[in-house]
Amino acid sequence: MSETSREKPRASGGDMRRGLELLWGGHSPGGRGSGRRGPKQRHSTEEVVLTAIAFADAEGVAALSMRRVADALGVSPMSLYTYVPSRDELIGLMLDRVLGETAAPPPETIGWREALIFIARERWRLAERHPWILDLMGRRPPLGPNLVGNHEVAMRALDGTPLDDLTKDYALDAMHNYLIGAMKEARDAREAERESGLTDEQWFKLAEPALMDLLDPARFPRVLRLGEAFRAAGWGAADPEYKFEFGLSLVLDGIESLIRRAGTTAG
Amino acid sequence: MSETSREKPRASGGDMRRGLELLWGGHSPGGRGSGRRGPKQRHSTEEVVLTAIAFADAEGVAALSMRRVADALGVSPMSLYTYVPSRDELIGLMLDRVLGETAAPPPETIGWREALIFIARERWRLAERHPWILDLMGRRPPLGPNLVGNHEVAMRALDGTPLDDLTKDYALDAMHNYLIGAMKEARDAREAERESGLTDEQWFKLAEPALMDLLDPARFPRVLRLGEAFRAAGWGAADPEYKFEFGLSLVLDGIESLIRRAGTTAG
DNA sequence: CCGAAACTCCGTACCTTGTAAAGTGTTTTG
């Protein structure tokens, strides 16, 4: 519960160039500060972004406020606005920055399936390192070099297949959407565990007695059977990483049948 | 950007029963107010929840504050706390309430695939009516009657298949995770459009010239080709509902191959 | 070489949020 989203009009033309500049050229050395008047900035936009990322890793985007980032840098809250036009833009920069941490499949990878598995696991690990990115995907993402680069890499994974470009994009989008959901599921389990001090197992056992009074076996026979199956299988059966791999194969099987169909119709 | 999540310790035993009571029995007539002292409540918990839902439909969960709900009901902010223990709990009630709006596949539905398609489309339409639910799934959801009921219905859709209960759950989970991602994608497109007054197409056309200067054809050949493919296909190719259906078939194909394998090994 | 422009940084201020605390008035119980 209590996930919440705030909205901003979001760049409608004028600021768009500014935002893109920050994303694409912003951190290059000498790009800024060459012929500016006034005092030199005591920090750099990159430093601000890195500080904010470290903070978000430790406490989540929710807890990330301009004041806290400013504190961590030893400046006043308002001076951050000389580095970054708004909190939203800062978050965009943070997102594109960490997207640069994923590796492309190594050259010896053979076949699209192996390549996509590699990519999916990279994203999984990325979300483990920076769980907050899951709150930020979607919603007109920052078109930075790393977001674009990641899509390039993903498209390349499908290079040998008979799919046309549009279909490749759709398939990758479907996989990505699944990944988002699965990574969120795993993160939420981790967070709930940390916050409440209870593992899913402990929590469920706590809720169970109260729940058993409420669950009418005539109305919910399958759910009750499922509960028994989980008890019988031991709680390892609910391990998010296992479920992630399971769902990933399932989605890849879907892509496989897509490829097979395209192969038979096209030749 | 700017999606944000706040956290609460979340019921750890003592309040758990209270929360479940509200979810399962709360709205039944006469259940409350029978032998209580003090003045009668001017409204009901259900009224509060419905008001909050109407508000969230119109403005999103982000804009949903206790003060605004109280205003809409004509009471002071703090009196809401006599109906509902906290904002989080209120949101839990809202979520389970709207989950009750989805229909089960009609009896004449034949086969698991048709049934799952029906369920998926119901969820899609639900998210169109109440887009804010997408911010709330995951994260230890409220174990209300409708959440449980929906899972029962989904499990029933796989009744004729050779999958065991655990595998059914995994498959449904994978489908659900995909659905979440796809519905979020669609909602974000709609919201961004409303907020900025630009369709994705217009927005992209606006960003394009600036982007073209930045996209090195040697580094991003596939992404550039994809851009051309989209231009050639017309922008209907990016229609979220089309992509939703595409991904759904893909996931269902994955389930199909799962079922085929289970069928051959088990019998 | 100097004034003015451009810049950084800071303090203050406004508004919004969830909800704790304490007070007021009302209904039911004993």
Added chain:
DNA sequence: CAAAACACTTTACAAGGTACGGAGTTTCGG
């Protein structure tokens, strides 16, 4: 009829993003 339990209100706090205006610093145009 007194007291307990409740509904409801007012007030207050801390935290948030950022607009505004001021103070000090560096560079540019002449």
